[in-house]
Amino acid sequence: MLGIGKTGWIEKERPNCGPMDAICRPIAVAPCTSDIHTVWEGAIGERSDMILGHEAVGEVVEVGNLVKDFKPGDRVIIPAITPDWNSVAAQGGFAMHSGVMLGGWKFSNFKDGVFGEFFHVNDADGNLALLPDGLDPAAACMLSDMVPTGLHGSELAKVEYGDTVCVIGIGPVGLMGVAGAVLKGASHVYAVGSRPDCVKIAKEYGATDIINYKNGDIAQQILDQTNGIGVDKVIIAGGGCEILETAIKMLKPGGCIGNVNYFGDGEYLNIPRAEWGVGMGHKTIAGGLMPGGRLRMEKLASLLVTGRIDTSKLLTHRFKGFDKIEEALMLMKDKPKDLIKPVVTIDW
Numbered sequence: 001m002l003g004i005g006k007t008g009w010i011e012k013e014r015p016n017c018g019p020m021d022a023i024c025r026p027i028a029v030a031p032c033t034s035d036i037h038t039v040w041e042g043a044i045g046e047r048s049d050m051i052l053g054h055e056a057v058g059e060v061v062e063v064g065n066l067v068k069d070f071k072p073g074d075r076v077i078i079p080a081i082t083p084d085w086n087s088v089a090a091q092g093g094f095a096m097h098s099g100v101m102l103g104g105w106k107f108s109n110f111k112d113g114v115f116g117e118f119f120h121v122n123d124a125d126g127n128l129a130l131l132p133d134g135l136d137p138a139a140a141c142m143l144s145d146m147v148p149t150g151l152h153g154s155e156l157a158k159v160e161y162g163d164t165v166c167v168i169g170i171g172p173v174g175l176m177g178v179a180g181a182v183l184k185g186a187s188h189v190y191a192v193g194s195r196p197d198c199v200k201i202a203k204e205y206g207a208t209d210i211i212n213y214k215n216g217d218i219a220q221q222i223l224d225q226t227n228g229i230g231v232d233k234v235i236i237a238g239g240g241c242e243i244l245e246t247a248i249k250m251l252k253p254g255g256c257i258g259n260v261n262y263f264g265d266g267e268y269l270n271i272p273r274a275e276w277g278v279g280m281g282h283k284t285i286a287g288g289l290m291p292g293g294r295l296r297m298e299k300l301a302s303l304l305v306t307g308r309i310d311t312s313k314l315l316t317h318r319f320k321g322f323d324k325i326e327e328a329l330m331l332m333k334d335k336p337k338d339l340i341k342p343v344v345t346i347d348w
């Protein structure tokens with residue numbers, strides 16, 4: 001990112017490795033919708049000459065002298081969110097906000113990201129996870145962000161056995177939201193989307209009903225399909241600022257919204273007064289940055305190893321070679337109809 005609205009290639013010094021850190025090089029990377037918010041919407045403000053990218057599987061090339069569990073040559077999953085695990089926020093259970101709100105989101109925000117020949121990972125023992133043998137690095141690259149974020153949607157929404165769940169937005173994050181809701185025991189899963197490829201894969205991940213905004217207001221469609229009652233839980237993984245209002249309208253009293261969507265513009269989010277029970281509807285709104293860290297990466301990787309989640313379905317566009325990263329990023333920006341997630345693998 002050269003500046004807001006501008007991308008290109010630059011040369012930078014190889015980053016230095018602190019005593020607890022690692023330097024890695026990428027072997028699979030993926031651009032994220034968040035990169036698009038960052039560059040083309042200026043959502044986190046001005047950044048100049050910042051290397052983008054926060055989704056990677058890589059190879060460790062150097063570790064600091066205090067790193068115990070990783071060594072050069074290890075193939076690792078790098079989470080998009082790399083908290084400081086010795087921070088007070090981590091002790092409070094919200095490591096993703098270490099230092100400052102959203103402080104665990106370092107790559108392509110506070111520091112250079114993973115679209116470089118070498119990149120820096122803070123707190124290597126706390127943040128890296130070994131890539132399990134046999135996992136395709138491209139499919140495993142979805143563990144950096146898409147799997148943990150989509151599944152966090154169902155955690156934030158507190159999905160329980162038998163819940164009816166609506167997942168708004170079925171890009172890669174929402175599709176993982178569908179998979180997460182199903183793993184947590186949802187009964188009906190209403191997936192809101194219209195692109196045929198996303199709809200097909202949402203059904204494969206376990207969506208029972210598809211809601212298309214082209215058929216009218218989506219909150220009304222959910223109410224119509226649930227005898228006016230609404231759903232127990234809503235996962236928001238797409239849409240603009242108006243989508244929160246929609247989610248509240250389709251939610252039962254006592255229900256919970258898990259938002260993982262990045263609201264990239266606008267000043268305020270609106271809460272509809274009457275549908276929020278004039279302040280007394282027990283409708284919870286929870287929004288969160290996905291938790292990063294090694295334990296979570298290891299656990300989520302085991303869902304791929306055991307076949308509980310097949311992330312290869314998300315990979316609609318595969319590229320080979322470091323110099324293809326730009327093409328993959330532009331694809332993410334332009335979002336052709338058949339795109340779910342592009343991935344770039346790199347042989348060094």
Ligand code: NAD
Nearest residue numbers: 033034149169171172173237238239260261262288289290
């Ligand atoms: P995406 O753009 O590929 O998918 C979003 C989907 O929502 C698209 O298919 C789009 O057509 C759909 N959509 C847009 N408006 C809609 C509406 N009104 N109703 C229903 N669907 C609508 O994005 P993604 O990669 O799946 O990511 C989803 C969101 O999650 C993005 O905002 C991204 O920045 C954010 N994100 C958050 C975290 C986190 O830690 N919380 C991590 C990664 C990504």
Ligand code: ZN
Nearest residue numbers: 032034080145
């Ligand atoms: Zn991301």
